[in-house]
Structures are given as structure tokens and as C-alpha cells.
Amino acid sequence: MSEFPSEFEDLLVRPLIGHLATVRPDGAPAVTPMWYAWDGELLRFSHTTRRRKLRNIEHDRRVSLAVHDPEKPHRYLQTRAVVEEIVVDPGGDFYHSLQRRYGWHGPAPDSTERVIIVARPVAYSVQNG
Amino acid sequence: MSEFPSEFEDLLVRPLIGHLATVRPDGAPAVTPMWYAWDGELLRFSHTTRRRKLRNIEHDRRVSLAVHDPEKPHRYLQTRAVVEEIVVDPGGDFYHSLQRRYGWHGPAPDSTERVIIVARPVAYSVQNG
Numbered sequence: 001m002s003e004f005p006s007e008f009e010d011l012l013v014r015p016l017i018g019h020l021a022t023v024r025p026d027g028a029p030a031v032t033p034m035w036y037a038w039d040g041e042l043l044r045f046s047h048t049t050r051r052r053k054l055r056n057i058e059h060d061r062r063v064s065l066a067v068h069d070p071e072k073p074h075r076y077l078q079t080r081a082v083v084e085e086i087v088v089d090p091g092g093d094f095y096h097s098l099q100r101r102y103g104w105h106g107p108a109p110d111s112t113e114r115v116i117i118v119a120r121p122v123a124y125s126v127q128n129g
Numbered sequence: 130m131s132e133f134p135s136e137f138e139d140l141l142v143r144p145l146i147g148h149l150a151t152v153r154p155d156g157a158p159a160v161t162p163m164w165y166a167w168d169g170e171l172l173r174f175s176h177t178t179r180r181r182k183l184r185n186i187e188h189d190r191r192v193s194l195a196v197h198d199p200e201k202p203h204r205y206l207q208t209r210a211v212v213e214e215i216v217v218d219p220g221g222d223f224y225h226s227l228q229r230r231y232g233w234h235g236p237a238p239d240s241t242e243r244v245i246i247v248a249r250p251v252a253y254s255v256q257n258g
Contacts, residue, residue, distance in 0.1 A: 017202050019148035019195055021160035028191040029158050031150035032256075033205050062157040066148055070199070073146050076162050127161075 002123045008077040011067040012038035015102045020045060021064040022056035030056060035098045036065065043081060045117040046095040054115065057083050063119055077126050081119035089114040131252045137206040140196040141167035144231045149174060150193040151185035159185060164227045165194065172210060174246040175224040183244065186212050192248055206255050210248035218243040 021031040032053065037044045043065060047054050057063065061083040068076035089095060092114045098104075150160040161182065166173045172194060176183050186192065190212040197205035218224060221243045227233075 017197060019150075019160050019162075021148075021150035021158035021193070023152060023156065023158050027152065027156070027189070028209060029150035029152050029160075029193045030207070030209070031148050031158075031160050031193045031195045032207055033148075033195060033197040033202060060156070064150070064158045064160045066160040066162060068146060068162040073162060078159070078161055080157060080159070 002125070004121075005077065005124050005126045008075075008124075008126050009038075011069060011075075011077045012036070012043070016067050016070065018065050018067045020053070021066075022053050023060045023062065024052075024056050025059045034065075035102055036067075037094075037098060037101060041120070042084070043079075043119045043121065044094065045119070046089065046092075046098050046114055047117055048113045049115055050113065054086070054117070057086070057117060065119075075128055077124065079121040079125075080123045081121045083117055083119045085116075085118040087116040087118060089116050131254070133250075134206065134253050134255045137204075137253075137255050138167075140198060140204075140206045141165070141172070145196050145199065147194050147196045149182070150195075151182050152189045152191065153181075153185050154188045163194075164231055165196075166223075166227060166230060170249070171213070172208075172248045172250065173223065174248070175218065175221075175227050175243055176246055177242045178244055179242065183215070183246075186215070186246060194248075204257055206253065208250040208254075209252045210250045212246055212248045214245075214247040216245040216247060218245050 018036045020034040066078045095114045149163040195207045224243045
């Protein structure tokens with residue numbers, strides 16, 4: 001594993017919009033904006049059980065997350081990661097914690113169908129602004 | 130091809146930061162923030178000839194671009210696309226046009242090694258904010 005680039009950790013700690021790439025069963029890439037949480041070791045994402053990204057991850061657990069600095073768009077962190085667990089989130093507790101982290105006050109109509117995608121970074125690449 | 134979601138075209142017209150996903154030769158996904166240009170039919174990106182993303186695309190021409198609305202982060206457009214051409218950009222003319230589009234006044238040290246990645250969307254998915 002490449003060493004963690006600690007001078008870029010703010011991009012995982014701040015509630016920024018990440019972009020999570022997965023690979024579809026046909027081998028083509030997919031990418032969508034995602035909220036995330038970082039505990040210093042693992043990345044966590046919330047997802048409904050119905051959507052395509054989860055099917056992609058069940059097929060291939062390798063993912064990639066990019067987060068850029070909105071104040072300096074050329075400064076970014078990319079991590080490649082492997083999904084270790086997909087954990088049920090009954091009641092959407094983790095999802096609600098993400099809503100609080102991101103200051104979101106909108107609806108969460110599908111909170112009862114939520115899972116937590118837990119991913120361990122295995123490599124990093126960065127670019128400075 | 131899924132129909133173009135015209136009510137989301139502003140996300141391609143505005144100079145926003147896109148995230149372009151590719152697939153590495155080992156099958157894992159990669160994603161980085163990218164400038165882009167949209168002419169109503171094709172997406173164009175600038176890239177140096179040295180970097181990994183170009184090697185990924187030469188191996189598998191399927192890519193995916195996500196652009197979200199910075200004012201409404203839940204509103205986004207994802208397109209799957211196929212790279213049709215990789216065109217040399219001697220002198221970096223296209224790269225300089227992207228710099229103007231994005232109001233960038235920083236350095237462009239590698240402008241002599243630039244290529245244009247030309248991608249045709251083949252499917253779209255959207256989410257509203």
C-alpha cells in the first residue's frame with residue numbers, strides 16, 4: 001500500500017462531495033457523487049439496497065474515491081480501496097449521521113433500506129493545486 | 130442510447146469540475162477530477178501523454194463522467210461514454226481553451242505534451258436535488 005498522504009487528509013475529514021467509481025458487471029466504469037465518512041482507517045458510504053452501485057460492488061469490490069478541494073480544484077486525493085463489508089443499517093442510523101455531517105435537512109425517503117459500504121484504502125495518489 | 134436529459138445539460142455547459150472514471154488494465158476503477166468541454170454531441174478532455182488515465186483509456190475506451198451541481202449536490206448527471214479519438218494537441222491549443230473556459234491563470238508546464246480525449250456519450254443517468 002502506498003503511504004497515506006497526511007497533508008491531504010483534510011479532504012477526507014471535511015464534509016466534501018466525493019466521487020466513487022465502481023466497475024459494472026460488463027467491465028465498464030461508473031461514477032457518482034457520494035457522501036462519505038472517514039475514521040482514519042476505513043471509508044464508509046451509505047447506499048440503498050436497490051441501486052446499481054451496490055450490484056457493481058457485489059460483483060467487484062474494487063472501488064476508487066476522488067475528492068477535490070473546492071477552493072483549489074487542482075488539489076485532489078484519489079484512493080483505490082476494496083470494500084470489506086456491506087453492513088445493514090436498519091433505521092438508517094449511519095445515514096442519519098451522514099446527514100448531520102453534511103448539514104442536510106432534506107427528506108430521506110428510503111432510510112429503512114440503507115446499507116453501509118465499508119471500504120479499506122489500498123493505494124493513494126494526489127495532485128497539488 | 131438513453132435519451133439526452135436536456136434539463137440537466139446545464140451541468141455540461143457550465144465550467145464545473147467533472148469526475149472521469151476509467152478502468153485500469155487490471156480491471157479496477159480509477160477516478161479523477163477533470164475539466165471538460167461539451168459541444169452538444171461530444172465530450173472533450175485534455176490530458177498529458179504521460180499519465181495513467183491515458184494508458185487506461187488505450188486499454189479500454191469505456192469511461193464515465195459525473196458532474197454534480199455545486200449549489201444542489203444531490204443533483205447530478207452521469208454519462209457513460211466511449212472514447213472515439215485521442216487527438217494530438219500540439220502547442221496545447223485545446224488545453225488553453227479549457228483554461229479560458231475555467232478562468233484558470235496558473236501555469237501549464239506540460240502544454241506541449243497534450244492530447245485531446247474525445248468521448249461520445251452512450252447512456253445517461255440523473256438524479257435530482
